[in-house]
Amino acid sequence: MLENTKLFLALKRPKGSTAPKRSGQYLFNQHNLGRYESDVKKGLELIKRTITNNNQPFSGILPRELAPAFKDIDLDLPLKKTQKALDELSEVYLKDAVYFHNPKYVAHLNCPIVYPTVMAELILSSINTSVDTWDQSAGATLIEQKLVDWTLGRIGYGENADGVFTSGGTQSNLMAMLLARDHYCETQLDGYSVKEQGLPECANKFRIFTSDLSHFSIQKSAALLGLGYDAVIAIAHDEFFQMDSQVLAAEIKKTKAAGLIPIAVMATTGTTDFGSIDPIDEISDLCKQHNLWMHADAAYGCGILVSNKHRHKLAGIEQADSVTVDYHKSFFQPVSCGAFFTKHKEKLGYVTHHADYLNPLSATEEGTPNLVNKSMQTTRRFDALKLWLTLRIMGAKRIGAIFDEVILRAEQTYELFSSDGNIDVLHKPQLSTLVFRFHPAHSSLKPLIADDELINQCNETIRKTIFRSGKAVVAGTKVKGKSYLKFTLLNPETSMQDIEEILAMIKHAGQKFVNKQIQPLKVSANEEIIPTSDRQVSGKLKRVLSLKS
Numbered sequence: 001m002l003e004n005t006k007l008f009l010a011l012k013r014p015k016g017s018t019a020p021k022r023s024g025q026y027l028f029n030q031h032n033l034g035r036y037e038s039d040v041k042k043g044l045e046l047i048k049r050t051i052t053n054n055n056q057p058f059s060g061i062l063p064r065e066l067a068p069a070f071k072d073i074d075l076d077l078p079l080k081k082t083q084k085a086l087d088e089l090s091e092v093y094l095k096d097a098v099y100f101h102n103p104k105y106v107a108h109l110n111c112p113i114v115y116p117t118v119m120a121e122l123i124l125s126s127i128n129t130s131v132d133t134w135d136q137s138a139g140a141t142l143i144e145q146k147l148v149d150w151t152l153g154r155i156g157y158g159e160n161a162d163g164v165f166t167s168g169g170t171q172s173n174l175m176a177m178l179l180a181r182d183h184y185c186e187t188q189l190d191g192y193s194v195k196e197q198g199l200p201e202c203a204n205k206f207r208i209f210t211s212d213l214s215h216f217s218i219q220k221s222a223a224l225l226g227l228g229y230d231a232v233i234a235i236a237h238d239e240f241f242q243m244d245s246q247v248l249a250a251e252i253k254k255t256k257a258a259g260l261i262p263i264a265v266m267a268t269t270g271t272t273d274f275g276s277i278d279p280i281d282e283i284s285d286l287c288k289q290h291n292l293w294m295h296a297d298a299a300y301g302c303g304i305l306v307s308n309k310h311r312h313k314l315a316g317i318e319q320a321d322s323v324t325v326d327y328h329k330s331f332f333q334p335v336s337c338g339a340f341f342t343k344h345k346e347k348l349g350y351v352t353h354h355a356d357y358l359n360p361l362s363a364t365e366e367g368t369p370n371l372v373n374k375s376m377q378t379t380r381r382f383d384a385l386k387l388w389l390t391l392r393i394m395g396a397k398r399i400g401a402i403f404d405e406v407i408l409r410a411e412q413t414y415e416l417f418s419s420d421g422n423i424d425v426l427h428k429p430q431l432s433t434l435v436f437r438f439h440p441a442h443s444s445l446k447p448l449i450a451d452d453e454l455i456n457q458c459n460e461t462i463r464k465t466i467f468r469s470g471k472a473v474v475a476g477t478k479v480k481g482k483s484y485l486k487f488t489l490l491n492p493e494t495s496m497q498d499i500e501e502i503l504a505m506i507k508h509a510g511q512k513f514v515n516k517q518i519q520p521l522k523v524s525a526n527e528e529i530i531p532t533s534d535r536q537v538s539g540k541l542k543r544v545l546s547l548k549s
């Protein structure tokens with residue numbers, strides 16, 4: 001009987017296939033597709049359950065409250081059952097995760113994702129393609145290259161341009177600075193090759209200009225590239241939070257006069273805090289005049305490349321020598337999905353290294369497209385598939401429409417906040433962020449509430465209070481040493497009602513903070529420690545603090 005069953009099973013198996021060994025039980029292959037599908041469905045069910053029951057962006061949990069949940073987890077003792085592992089995951093992660101799809105998540109540059117990308121994630125992880133070489137990827141390489149070419153077209157670059165997908169803006173900015181450094185050495189130091197010879201003696205004189213509002217990856221890259229933080233000169237911004245090109249012109253001259261060597265300007269086309277776009281044409285003119293590499297960090301601003309209404313805001317970006325794009329910010333792609341582009345494709349050679357076992361020079365000479373030749377990474381995820389399915393299913397117009405919608409929401413929020421006497425708004429948004437602070441109307445209360453330190457503490461407390469409640473997530477930042485709150489609006493589902501509700505939370509937390517501050521004053525007044533005149537102030541204080549909600 002047993003023999004008959006064995007024979008039956010052997011006949012049912014496809015020709016040439018063997019029964020899965022226990023060690024291979026979890027491998028992704030044709031033998032395990034049934035279990036694979038059932039497990040993926042369990043994961044999908046968990047996601048659906050979690051998202052259906054989720055009605056706020058965060059639980060408000062503190063690290064010390066969550067940490068004990070990990071104490072008894074022994075990673076050497078598997079739970080064996082998928083469902084058990086998923087239940088555990090729900091407890092230690094999903095229950096308290098931060099949800100970017102929730103309309104009241106308005107903090108950092110995290111976007112809700114479009115779901116064709118999730119299908120792409122499943123496919124690219126299952127096949128586990130690596131896009132470093134053709135012999136590990138085949139069509140995937142062509143898909144990535146096609147998307148690179150498409151984005152180059154959107155930037156407005158010509159024939160000689162090229163690019164590559166990266167892990168995100170930080171890596172793209174690092175590539176930009178590496179290309180700028182090595183390009184300078186090659187063209188200005190008589191063919192000097194940093195790749196072969198290391199840094200030249202004069203490298204400690206290299207200077208790179210960037211606005212004082214640019215992303216910290218510029219400083220970090222300078223350090224990683226052996227130039228040091230000192231190589232980065234921060235250029236003051238103007239009243240619109242854009243790099244002041246007159247200050248830039250003066251600084252370039254000053255730097256040269258001091259015997260230092262300007263090599264590049266890192267412009268930001270969409271600053272992290274303000275969404276402000278540096279003046280592309282003016283910076284480009286200065287770069288041409290002084291023979292400097294111009295980079296445009298459009299990690300955030302890149303969504304404008306597909307915008308149906310705001311494309312003019314990036315006019316002239318094609319003049320930059322290189323551009324950073326983060327599809328995982330304003331193209332609504334899951335992390336990670338970024339890219340780097342340059343209009344001088346031969347400069348990507350600064351990161352090329354031929355290894356006999358991977359990408360020999362002979363393969364390049366034969367015309368084999370090995371993307372590793374232009375990447376800092378070797379093994380590399382096929383993140384391009386996410387953008388591919390997005391464009392093939394939804395199309396670029398729909399992505400642009402989402403970005404347009406969140407820009408509109410930022411404009412509406414600006415109008416609302418500007419007309420509120422208890423909110424100081426710092427800027428009119430160019431993209432979709434808004435930096436502001438709670439500042440109760442208080443003209444008669446100086447120095448008590450006019451005290452910046454108090455307002456700083458108040459706004460920091462507001463952010464923490466709201467985060468702890470989990471009902472909304474708002475960001476904080478500092479401008480000229482003062483604490484502000486920040487909205488980064490990337491969710492088109494965030495309605496003005498959501499904004500008003502968050503504003504009410506801000507005011508409530510702010511008022512509570514200020515009330516606490518004046519409590520000691522009232523007690524002191526009763527005890528006649530504070531002079532009568534100050535007691536009158538206390539009365540006024542109460543009146544102005546009855547804020548409109």
Ligand SMILES: Cc1ncc(COP(=O)(O)O)c(C=O)c1O
Nearest residue numbers: 109168169170215272297299300
């Ligand atoms: C303007 C800008 N550039 C670069 C980056 C870094 O991008 P990533 O976090 O993808 O490395 C950011 C991140 O917020 C950014 O806002």
